[in-house]
Amino acid sequence: MDKKTMSIIGILVIAVVAVAAIAVFMVPHDQKEGVTDYAGNVIELTKDPTRIVCTDVVGAEIVSDLGYNKAIVGVSSYASVFDVSSDIVGIDLDLDYPGNLVADIESGKVAIVGSYYNWTADAVAACEPDIVIISKEQISSDTSKMTQLQTLGITVIVLNNEYGFQDSLDNYSLLGKILGKQSMTKKITDAMTSAFEKIKEVAAKSDLAGKKYAYICDSGSYGFYIYKNHMIITLLNSVGFVNSMPVNATTKIQFQEELAKANPDFIILDDMSMGLDWATVVAGWKADPVLGEVDCIKNDMFWCLEYKPFQACGYNTVHLINGAALIAAMINPEDTGVVVPNIVTSKDWENYIQWLDEY
Known part of the structure; x- marks a missing residue:
């Protein structure tokens, strides 16, 4: 074998080794990592958890x-x-959505530790959990429940409670590293990102592109709120x-005056699971001397979300893709070939999202 041939072989061997090294480097290794959570806790598990409590x-x-x-x-x-469809449009992954928890809770197999805000340590x-996963919002004003659990030797992991799309990816990444499931x-995050980019492409081609919008929560007797951050805001912006x-922070507003002043081209509203009768609410807007003159109300440029579509838009998980x-x-x-009515019902909302599977 002459020197030229040997040199070529040597170069090819080096190239193959380099490509293999790059491939190994790019594939995430499934091993538990030490991570700082959203409350500043340094989390490093030494074994797989077999008992988990989730307060969110x-x-x-x-x-x-x-x-x-x-x-x-x-x-x-x-x-x-937990009674939410396990199907995610635009994503071809077999995910284990915890719909089984409905039956497990009712049978007593899974315990209820309290309400979202009023669970107890x-x-x-x-x-007897190995780990407890909570939302930062649940300890924003009082960390005593978290510290009480930590004093008992229980690992507490605090997730981000913001509702932007990137916030969802970050929560997956955090738990993936902690659990060694990179x-x-x-x-999951690659599939979410790919689907979200397709959705953005379609949204950008809308005839409404560049128009003004508002996303508002009508929580009935509790008043109206504007969110600081949300998947809907992330997408449209x-x-x-x-x-x-x-x-700059989730804020209570005077709906009539502030909507009239902002004069958005369209609005999207949820009822924060209050079960509002949207038909009655809309009739009230139309009859109101102030709201009835706001262009988006007058021209039916609004969409009101019942509970199920509100869940899809607000659950900070892969379900955001449906929303x-x-x-x-x-x-x-x-x-999209879809006409979404002004009132988006829990019964029919999934009919309006199937376009993504075919896009």
């Missing part, structure tokens, strides 16, 4: 997606919050729509 539905869904559904022994709130501790996390009512697909259908009927 977001944590329950993410750990289920990562393979820990059967480890959940306690949750907050009530069974119906004693009830959580009684479940490969599955990457599959990212493709050039203008938030006509931006705030985002709904928003794109609202603002771009031409390219």
Whole structure:
């Protein structure tokens, strides 16, 4: 073998080794990592958790997606919050959505540790968990429940409670590193990102592109609120729509006066699961001397979300893709082939998002 041939072979060997090294480097390794959570806790697990309590539905869904559904022994709130479709449009992954928790809660197999805001450390501790996953919002004004659990030697993991799209990806990444499930996390977040980019593409082609919008929560007798951040805001802002009512923190507003002043081209509203009769609410707007003269009300440029579509837009998990697909259908009927009515019902809302599977 002459020197020239040997040199070529040597170069090829080096190239193959380099490509292999790059491939190994790019594939995430499934091993538990030490991570700082959203409350500043340094989390480093030494073994797989077999008993998990989640005081927020977001944590329950993410750990289920990562393979820990059967480890959940306690949750907050009530069974119906888990009664959500497991199908995610535009994503071809077999995810283990914790819909089984509805039956498990009702049978007593999974304990209720209290409501979202009023769960107790004693009830959580009684479940004998290895780890507890909570939302930062739940300890924003009082960390005593967290510290009480930590004093008992229970690992507490605090997730981000913001509702932007990136915030959802960050929560998956955080738990994926802690649990040593980086490969599955990457599959999920890559699929979410790909689907979200398709949705953004459709939203950007809307005839309403560049127009002013407002996203408002009508919580009935509790008043009206504007969110600081939300998937809907992330989506619309990212493709050039203008938030006509931006705030630095979730803020209670005077709906009539402030909507009239902002004069958005369209509005999207949820009822924060209050079960409002939207038909009656809309009739009231139309009859009101102030609201009835606001262009978006007068011209029927509004969409009111019942509970199920509100869940899809607000659950800070892979389910955000369903919510985002709904928003794109609202603002771009031409390219989605879907006409979304002013009142988006829990019964029919999934009919309006199937376009993404075919896009």
